[in-house]
Amino acid sequence: MTAQPAKKLLVLPGDGIGPEVMREVTRIITWLEEKRGLSFDITEDLVGGASLAEYGEPIRDEVIEKARAADAVLFGSVGDPRWNHVGFDKRPELAILKLRQELALFANLRPAKVFDALVDASTLKPDVVRGLDIMIVRETVGGIYFGNPRGIETLPDGSKRGINTEVYTTSEIERVARVAFDLARKRSGRVCSVEKCNVMESGLLWKEVVTDLHAREYKDVELSHMLADNCAMQLVRNPRQFDVIVTGNLFGDILSDLASMLTGSLGMLPSATLGAADSHGKLPALYEPIHGSAPDIAGQGIANPIAQILSFAMLLRYSFNMQDEGQLIEDAVSNVLESGLRTADIMSDGKTRVSTSVMGDAILGELDK
Amino acid sequence: MTAQPAKKLLVLPGDGIGPEVMREVTRIITWLEEKRGLSFDITEDLVGGASLAEYGEPIRDEVIEKARAADAVLFGSVGDPRWNHVGFDKRPELAILKLRQELALFANLRPAKVFDALVDASTLKPDVVRGLDIMIVRETVGGIYFGNPRGIETLPDGSKRGINTEVYTTSEIERVARVAFDLARKRSGRVCSVEKCNVMESGLLWKEVVTDLHAREYKDVELSHMLADNCAMQLVRNPRQFDVIVTGNLFGDILSDLASMLTGSLGMLPSATLGAADSHGKLPALYEPIHGSAPDIAGQGIANPIAQILSFAMLLRYSFNMQDEGQLIEDAVSNVLESGLRTADIMSDGKTRVSTSVMGDAILGELDK
Ligand SMILES: CC(C)[C@H](C(=O)O)[C@@H](O)C(=O)O
Ligand SMILES: CC(C)[C@H](C(=O)O)[C@@H](O)C(=O)O
Numbered sequence: 001m002t003a004q005p006a007k008k009l010l011v012l013p014g015d016g017i018g019p020e021v022m023r024e025v026t027r028i029i030t031w032l033e034e035k036r037g038l039s040f041d042i043t044e045d046l047v048g049g050a051s052l053a054e055y056g057e058p059i060r061d062e063v064i065e066k067a068r069a070a071d072a073v074l075f076g077s078v079g080d081p082r083w084n085h086v087g088f089d090k091r092p093e094l095a096i097l098k099l100r101q102e103l104a105l106f107a108n109l110r111p112a113k114v115f116d117a118l119v120d121a122s123t124l125k126p127d128v129v130r131g132l133d134i135m136i137v138r139e140t141v142g143g144i145y146f147g148n149p150r151g152i153e154t155l156p157d158g159s160k161r162g163i164n165t166e167v168y169t170t171s172e173i174e175r176v177a178r179v180a181f182d183l184a185r186k187r188s189g190r191v192c193s194v195e196k197c198n199v200m201e202s203g204l205l206w207k208e209v210v211t212d213l214h215a216r217e218y219k220d221v222e223l224s225h226m227l228a229d230n231c232a233m234q235l236v237r238n239p240r241q242f243d244v245i246v247t248g249n250l251f252g253d254i255l256s257d258l259a260s261m262l263t264g265s266l267g268m269l270p271s272a273t274l275g276a277a278d279s280h281g282k283l284p285a286l287y288e289p290i291h292g293s294a295p296d297i298a299g300q301g302i303a304n305p306i307a308q309i310l311s312f313a314m315l316l317r318y319s320f321n322m323q324d325e326g327q328l329i330e331d332a333v334s335n336v337l338e339s340g341l342r343t344a345d346i347m348s349d350g351k352t353r354v355s356t357s358v359m360g361d362a363i364l365g366e367l368d369k
Numbered sequence: 370m371t372a373q374p375a376k377k378l379l380v381l382p383g384d385g386i387g388p389e390v391m392r393e394v395t396r397i398i399t400w401l402e403e404k405r406g407l408s409f410d411i412t413e414d415l416v417g418g419a420s421l422a423e424y425g426e427p428i429r430d431e432v433i434e435k436a437r438a439a440d441a442v443l444f445g446s447v448g449d450p451r452w453n454h455v456g457f458d459k460r461p462e463l464a465i466l467k468l469r470q471e472l473a474l475f476a477n478l479r480p481a482k483v484f485d486a487l488v489d490a491s492t493l494k495p496d497v498v499r500g501l502d503i504m505i506v507r508e509t510v511g512g513i514y515f516g517n518p519r520g521i522e523t524l525p526d527g528s529k530r531g532i533n534t535e536v537y538t539t540s541e542i543e544r545v546a547r548v549a550f551d552l553a554r555k556r557s558g559r560v561c562s563v564e565k566c567n568v569m570e571s572g573l574l575w576k577e578v579v580t581d582l583h584a585r586e587y588k589d590v591e592l593s594h595m596l597a598d599n600c601a602m603q604l605v606r607n608p609r610q611f612d613v614i615v616t617g618n619l620f621g622d623i624l625s626d627l628a629s630m631l632t633g634s635l636g637m638l639p640s641a642t643l644g645a646a647d648s649h650g651k652l653p654a655l656y657e658p659i660h661g662s663a664p665d666i667a668g669q670g671i672a673n674p675i676a677q678i679l680s681f682a683m684l685l686r687y688s689f690n691m692q693d694e695g696q697l698i699e700d701a702v703s704n705v706l707e708s709g710l711r712t713a714d715i716m717s718d719g720k721t722r723v724s725t726s727v728m729g730d731a732i733l734g735e736l737d738k
Contacts (some may be wrong), residue, residue: 152570
């Protein structure tokens with residue numbers, strides 16, 4: 001029993017497979033409360049298409065406030081093709097975009113790691129990906145996602161013009177580069193900064209700011225620079241050349257998805273999106289799986305719950321400083337994989353195919369050992 | 370002998386390995402003139418770092434005018450790290466950007482094709498890439514590469530702000546989509562249009578315009594839509610699902626490089642960038658290998674000349690309507706690969722490693738047969 005007040009956790013399952021995989025996390029939370037004497041102050045709410053259906057908006061201000069008040073947010077996934085034609089201000093995706101921006105969650109940490117037991121799940125040759133362990137640090141509250149002017153205007157002849165603006169300032173670049181350098185110090189000590197400085201001035205500024213910060217404060221870290229198109233190629237050619245990659249919002253979106261697909265097991269990969277600690281040391285933080293809402297398999301009970309479970313383990317470690325419990329969960333997941341159980345997405349010859357809930361059962365069973 | 374005037378060809382070798390691989394093309398041109406009675410009106414000039422060194426600018430107006438006057442441009446590659454720190458208006462890359470824009474070369478056709486003899490050169494499993502044949506149609510004169518406002522400004526506190534603007538209009542999207550649909554009709558009849566419509570209004574307009582054009586004129590072609598991040602993943606997961614991909618300038622830059630790296634033989638892939646035919650039926654066109662200037666191996670005589678040679682074959686077919694000669698060259702390349710010769714980039718066990726010029730000799734030898 002701990003004397004600290006129960007940690008406040010906001011749970012936002014979202015759309016598609018979100019609720020299914022989140023259910024397995026709540027079973028683990030119950031286990032932690034019953035068997036480890038922990039207690040969490042949990043609130044759950046709707047976001048994305050689920051919130052649009054109920055409240056007519058992808059996320060309510062009330063939910064943003066709950067997120068601000070929480071010690072951490074555990075997010076599922078948003079996106080639902082049924083809302084494809086409803087207009088730009090009614091996209092389910094606005095839920096995650098607003099959370100990132102309102103809470104100033106500027107650094108998205110996306111690991112691309114190959115689990116030894118799953119090396120064959122990759123479409124890449126085992127020799128190319130065995131032992132792969134990249135961390136992509138993606139800026140998430142700036143760039144072309146949020147810059148103004150933006151919109152679609154009608155021209156005099158009736159045709160249209162779509163506009164978006166990429167903006168990055170010195171301070172926006174510096175704070176996310178700092179996260180990357182700090183992480184590299186705890187890893188293999190190498191950062192690769194990625195932009196298109198040969199075409200975009202915002203990329204040129206990106207490169208300059210990262211170079212300056214490195215010279216001033218991080219000379220012990222090895223820094224390299226790469227163009228985004230080359231980075232996409234190098235991730236396919238020889239992904240193990242990378243340790244930490246730091247890049248802007250749009251390139252990060254594409255390159256981190258690419259990197260995670262190299263592992264062949266998207267259903268395994270968690271992520272964290274972090275803000276800046278306030279004067280009381282409180283760090284705004286949101287954890288979510290890398291995979292999306294996967295509407296094509298939603299409701300069938302076959303989704304892989306592991307990315308969501310590992311996102312929760314990451315939350316326990318980073319936000320609640322519960323290292324032991326994080327480790328327990330990560331070990332349980334490893335052991336279940338070693339024992340040969342697989343959900344459909346990571347299935348291979350000779351393994352046992354199981355449903356979402358049987359995978360959850362097995363992980364709980366391991367925790368009980 | 371033909372009664373037509375000799376076709377005007379502008380040859381721009383550029384930087385790095387550009388001149389080395391272009392040399393092998395000029396030997397083939399000589400062969401065509403001597404052995405097939407063809408005659409070409411050839412001009413050669415400097416671009417990129419080579420032009421910066423000689424004239425202080427990456428491309429002279431005079432060269433743009435020569436390109437405009439030519440029946441086709443054969444381009445090598447530009448980019449030279451020695452010019453990295455010289456300022457945004459002195460980048461070697463401006464040579465290709467200006468050529469694209471001044472000649473309104475709006476559609477870049479980039480095939481990603483796996484040669485049977487080279488299936489093992491890919492880092493992907495043979496089963497995933499065998500028979501791969503994708504055509505990426507990338508818009509090349511619009512989007513964030515050319516939009517205004519752009520630049521780096523200094524803020525009152527001395528920090529900086531980098532800005533770029535993504536702009537697409539209905540007509541810019543329509544003309545490149547038309548190229549993609551027309552190509553699909555000659556291939557497997559499928560187009561996948563790629564954007565980030567869940568985040569960018571310019572992407573939303575892109576999707577709408579492609580959808581409308583399809584409904585009006587191309588119902589016989591199968592059209593699908595994909596987000597750019599998902600497309601990067603799908604290219605790794607199952608690249609053979611694609612036939613023609615059409616996308617904007619920036620996404621096209623990244624995704625086409627990614628797609629070509631899937632083949633494992635970047636040194637093999639040609640590309641064409643086309644404009645709109647004028648009232649005399651003259652089509653502005655530039656041909657270049659997909660690979661860049663590869664400064665790390667320049668001057669060693671080990672670069673693969675095949676992408677440059679196949680770019681020339683593509684030029685003969687598309688711009689000069691010399692189908693037989695195009696075919697001759699393509700067959701010669703195939704036969705040389707079948708015979709087991711390989712440059713370093715596509716080397717594998719049991720094959721014979723050869724230099725740039727020996728590869729050129731072998732292709733000429735095949736032509737002579
Ligand atoms: C849902 C979508 C808006 C989002 C993004 O593009 O950032 C997603 O792709 C991600 O990477 O988290
Ligand atoms: C050289 C560079 C400006 C260019 C681009 O980004 O378009 C290159 O990467 C390409 O794809 O042709």
